[in-house]
Amino acid sequence: MKRPTTKGRVWQRGEPGFDAAVLATSFSGRDPGHRPKLMVQANDVFEVIAAVKRARREGLKISVCSGGHSWAQNHLRPDGLLLDLSRLRGIEIDAGQRIARVGPGGWCVDLDNALKRQGLFMPVAHAPDVGLGGFLLQGGFGWSSRVYGLGCEQVIGLDLVLADGSLVHASAEENADLYWAARGAGPGFFAVVVRFHLRLHPRPRxxxxxxxxxxxxxxxxxxxxxxxxxxxxxxxxxxxxxxxxxxxxxxxxxxxxxxxxxxxxxxxxxxxxxxxxxxxxxxxxxxxxxxxxxxxxxxxxxxxxxxxxxxxxxxxxxxxxxxxxxxxxxxxxxxxxxxxxxxxxxxxxxxxxxxxxxxxxxxxxxxxxxxxxxxxxxxxxxxxxxxxxxxxxxxxxxxxxxxxxxxENLGRRPARFMAEANLARLDRIRAERDPEGRFHSWMGRPPAVD
Ligand SMILES: Cc1cc2nc3c(=O)[nH]c(=O)nc-3n(C[C@H](O)[C@H](O)[C@H](O)COP(=O)(O)OP(=O)(O)OC[C@H]3O[C@@H](n4cnc5c(N)ncnc54)[C@H](O)[C@@H]3O)c2cc1C
Incomplete structure (x- = not known):
């Protein structure tokens, strides 16, 4: 996905330019043929909340994209509402506290460059334009992750819009179930991350x-x-x-x-x-x-x-x-x-x-x-x-x-992607936090264990 240069807007299926705008959210040039009914290019958190509430009112399922780098094009689903977060790309660095607060639409290289200027580091993806949103949710093997840990291990908190449209903070102390789920659920996450709070490290010389x-x-x-x-x-x-x-x-x-x-x-x-x-x-x-x-x-x-x-x-x-x-x-x-x-x-x-x-x-x-x-x-x-x-x-x-x-390639080849007990716990949290199944989940699930 290119860096957005225009203000975001709401697109309706059928209007001129709709198909191109939807497909432009994806890094892959393949067209799976699915189209949402609506696409909301959110400019801020208030528009995210409004979009989630609208999906709820109109009975639409939600798919989300940040940097659009899902190889499987997980966000391109039939009907529903596609929420494009590529404009939520703010990066704030508190060098004293060694914390960064980043929007999900920010690119990995933008965060890396901003940190480098301050002698700081966190393991970001190996391609510059991978979105922080999807990268941090799925785990994230970044530069030097063997030393510093996965991308998701740097997450100390998240600001989330839940299926009912409420805005909450999740961390080890607050909404700990969501904090646990957001570090690894990847394309099966059942809330919208509007901001990540990240732990930083001194940069290797x-x-x-x-x-x-x-x-x-x-x-x-x-x-x-x-x-x-x-x-x-x-x-x-x-x-x-x-x-x-x-x-x-x-x-x-x-x-x-x-x-x-x-x-x-x-x-x-x-x-x-x-x-x-x-x-x-x-x-x-x-x-x-x-x-x-x-x-x-x-x-x-x-x-x-x-x-x-x-x-x-x-x-x-x-x-x-x-x-x-x-x-x-x-x-x-x-x-x-x-x-x-x-x-x-x-x-x-x-x-x-x-x-x-x-x-x-x-x-x-x-x-x-x-x-x-x-x-x-x-x-x-x-x-x-x-x-x-x-x-x-x-x-x-x-x-x-x-x-x-x-x-992942779960739509074509379902396979195990987390421990059995963790998947069961994640399913329980989903059932509690998104009881109506407002958010799309993974495109395929691992085969059941006997
Ligand atoms: C060229 C390339 C290089 C890559 N390199 C690496 C690498 O070095 N290390 C690594 O670990 N991975 C790598 N990946 C994989 C990449 O991290 C994942 O595909 C990741 O999901 C991409 O994030 P994104 O925001 O760009 O993608 P998106 O397609 O926007 O997001 C993927 C899925 O995550 C969910 N999601 C995204 N943002 C949000 C949000 N804000 N709130 C809720 N759900 C959300 C949605 O379900 C979405 O469909 C690479 C991928 C590509 C294409």
């Missing part, structure tokens, strides 16, 4: 990245090595592997081993990424870059240009896995061999979560994260590529623990 590139024929060796060293990699290093049809410097299908690192000095960072330079596979690499100092914003914009160009048509899916790497290799090879054209890609993230997280809805993760992102330009290729991500992850699902809501 050095940020940079080292990359190593291999031809695709080395896939099995690279993943076997990556898995063997993964647990020992410093938490400051966000060790990841991309499978891409056009690898950096190779301009052919290949494997990019990436080691972004954030820490307090270049010397420490260099020592932390040495495991890549000294890997037993290094002589097979097509290239190894030096450790390049790069800001998080530069890395985010770089990823956006090379891997996430706007208005493409997308399919995405993912899995958390603790399975032995040998069991995963056939699936990884099948992904590599079937990648749609560049900039489609697959991401392997060396995650190794901490032993404990706070009690919150987010509750499913594993040592490794694997996600696939297929992209193409033309509508006539929908049939060819549209199910690629679903099919690839379906084939590997037996080796997974479930999925992450960040890259």
């Amino acid at each position: 050095f940020t940079g990245m080292l990359a190593q590139v291999f031809a695709m024929r080395h896939l099995e060796e690279v993943f076997t090595w990556a898995d063997a060293v993964g647990a020992e990699v410093a938490r400051e290093v966000e060790f990841q592997i991309l499978l891409t049809p056009k690898a950096m410097g190779l301009f052919a299908p290949g494997i990019e081993v990436l080691a972004p690192v954030m820490t307090d000095s270049r010397a420490r960072a260099s020592a932390m990424v040495d495991f890549v330079r000294r890997s037993p596979l290094r002589r097979k690499a097509h290239l190894t870059t030096p450790l390049l100092p790069l800001s998080t914003a530069m890395m985010s914009w770089g990823a956006s240009i090379t891997h996430f160009p706007p208005r493409m048509r997308w399919c995405a899916d993912n899995l958390w896995t603790d399975a032995p790497v040998a069991d995963l290799l056939p699936g990884l090879r099948a992904v590599a061999d079937s990648l749609p054209p560049a900039p489609s890609h697959a991401l392997w993230l060396n995650w190794h979560p901490p032993a404990q997280r706070p009690d919150m809805a987010f509750s499913l993760e594993a040592k490794r994260y694997f996600a696939v992102y297929g992209e193409w330009r033309q509508a006539e290729d929908d049939a060819r590529y549209g199910n690629w991500a679903t099919e690839r992850m379906q084939a590997m699902a037996a080796h997974g623990k479930g999925i992450q809501l960040a890259d």
